[in-house]
Amino acid sequence: MARKAANRRVGITDVAQRAGVSLASVSRVMNGNFSVDPDIAARVRSAAAELNYQPNAVGRSLALGKTDTIGVVVPDLANPTFQGMLRGVSRAAAQDGYRVLIADSSEVSSEESILAGEARRRCDGVVLCAPRMNEAELEALLPSLRPLVLVNRSTADAETPSLVVDYGQGVQDLAAHLVELGHTTLAFLEGPERSASNQARLQGLEKFRVDNPEIQLTVLSGGSSFEAGHGSVDSVLGTGATGVLAFNDLVAMGLLSGLHERGIDVPRQISITGFDDIPFANYTTPPLTTAAVPINDIGEQAWHEMRRLLGDGGDEPSHTTFQPELRRRGSTGPAARPQ
Amino acid sequence: MARKAANRRVGITDVAQRAGVSLASVSRVMNGNFSVDPDIAARVRSAAAELNYQPNAVGRSLALGKTDTIGVVVPDLANPTFQGMLRGVSRAAAQDGYRVLIADSSEVSSEESILAGEARRRCDGVVLCAPRMNEAELEALLPSLRPLVLVNRSTADAETPSLVVDYGQGVQDLAAHLVELGHTTLAFLEGPERSASNQARLQGLEKFRVDNPEIQLTVLSGGSSFEAGHGSVDSVLGTGATGVLAFNDLVAMGLLSGLHERGIDVPRQISITGFDDIPFANYTTPPLTTAAVPINDIGEQAWHEMRRLLGDGGDEPSHTTFQPELRRRGSTGPAARPQ
DNA sequence: AAACTATGAGAAAACGTTTTCTGAATTAGG
DNA sequence: CCTAATTCAGAAAACGTTTTCTCATAGTTT
Structure with missing residues (x-):
């Protein structure tokens, strides 16, 4: 069958053409921003539906200057702690319509800074969990990573929020x-x-x-x-x-x-x-x-801090310390009497 | 201090201006694609370094028509199986310079199709792990998700590779x-x-x-x-x-x-x-x-299939079946004699 | 020495959106 | 009934890159 034809992805232009309106109108209808003639709106909508139009996120990101995505850098995806953190961030971010790009440094701490930088360039912000990175390197990297939230790690810089465990x-x-x-x-x-x-x-x-x-x-x-x-x-x-x-x-x-x-x-x-x-x-x-x-909460909090950074940036950046809670279970018991 | 100033991110234009060359040359130098006068190259490089220029990934993606990112849809990030899969994909993809965007449907199967669609629009392809999604819905979604790799799930469509466990x-x-x-x-x-x-x-x-x-x-x-x-x-x-x-x-x-x-x-x-x-x-x-x-291997294989789809697409799409391997351990033993 | 061919730099178009700006029509007000 | 204000559609600029195209220059060849 015809396979070469209709290869190009359908764009806003195609929708506009089909509906007999301008690009601007299509964009307005799709985003529901401005009031637009109900007749035109209907035409656009049906045209979009018929063509199965899917707005291109990259074009959108470029115009909007934001990607609705944050990067999360973790040292090891196989570690339950970081898995929990990632999950916490991911779920909380999803609630606000954001997505998470993961960067697993595979315990190679020299990779961490590179990964963090790359993540930052693709995203609106970075949640960094890099326990091994040395202080100086972190300090140097900091400005280029902002908006940045540090997990399990603090820094001299008071501007970047950090979530640490005591x-x-x-x-x-x-x-x-x-x-x-x-x-x-x-x-x-x-x-x-x-x-x-x-x-x-x-x-x-x-x-x-x-x-x-x-x-x-x-x-x-x-x-x-x-x-x-x-x-x-x-x-x-x-x-x-x-x-x-x-x-x-x-x-x-x-x-x-x-x-x-x-x-x-x-x-x-x-x-x-x-x-x-x-x-x-x-x-x-x-x-x-x-x-x-409370690793899930930490992830969730990390997102909340990030959201603040991405938004108005109203309040002061917070530096939360989480207190671990003792769980007495079976692996500890009275000391054996010295025989 | 001056805080409002120098707010704009430094772009390729700034580098070009500083180096006294055109945008095109800067791009060429940064990507090392074409031969360019060593003198100019040096000027560009130092200008880029002085300005701490970081190429904007979104602009790049738009021009190139690719994001170097794939989406991975999992039903539950808390589940060790999907964690392992995610890790396998992520590590393998990283080897080839690709990143992973995660979409956790939190076991809500109605969300899966939406998430998958959104992921696809932001990425070059999708690895879908949606055990609960019904066949009809999957079939309908399929074309709009391509390039797509299915994990733990097969479909009538022979074009989309699948990795299944027996x-x-x-x-x-x-x-x-x-x-x-x-x-x-x-x-x-x-x-x-x-x-x-x-x-x-x-x-x-x-x-x-x-x-x-x-x-x-x-x-x-x-x-x-x-x-x-x-x-x-x-x-x-x-x-x-x-x-x-x-x-x-x-x-x-x-x-x-x-x-x-x-x-x-x-x-x-x-x-x-x-x-x-x-x-x-x-x-x-x-x-x-x-x-x-072999969940990590499955993730890795999923990436390899995806890579093939993203590349030339040379060979036939493969439908790999993994055979589970019996591990005899302590939780099984001889049946108790019926008393 | 003249004509032709590489070489490589810059201008401009392209990618797919959003949004500002412009201008036309319609409505409200005097 | 005419002017002013308002609404809203379309044209065009903008986002930040890459890449095609054009053209000048330098290098080769007869």
């Missing part, structure tokens, strides 16, 4: 919970060294040390994945700790699994805490005691 | 596995009735029934979430089945958790199988026996 407080709450249960020897399985949120946890633990000089606390290098936790069994056991603060739920689950394989009972012999309260933290055996981070 | 075979493999373990009374906890993949499973089980007339198989209505599984404990126990085929891993995990609360031992008293092999299926206690769906 990891320091959260880890102190978890440690206090363990102490309360009678644990006196703790270990912290730390995350990626350069990660901002890892630093925050370390600072929190420093404070904890000052407040609880009698408690022994060892810091172990680890990572942020299930595998990192799974591989840390030996070093954890080496410390003799009865309470382990894992960097996050993923690590805790890995550790849990590793200890299980060794026949070590959790929480009877060792108590474990996670961080984040990812959806599955509740479903491990035993369920994970953790510090819950 | 759920029928997978569920038969799982059932056979249970039979092999000595189970004679099975239950299938079905998913959303209208879901295409649920239908495929039911068909597979019909075949299984024919092949194994001696096995008793009850179909129970359920859902696709953890909660659905968790809430099905009673109806499952009511069937007296010793082997349960859950719609997917999420449902299986919910069921597992519910049975655990009731003090029912898995797999000693009841064996459970999932479907998909989501990342956490391996980390439950006991780990889930399941039919592994």
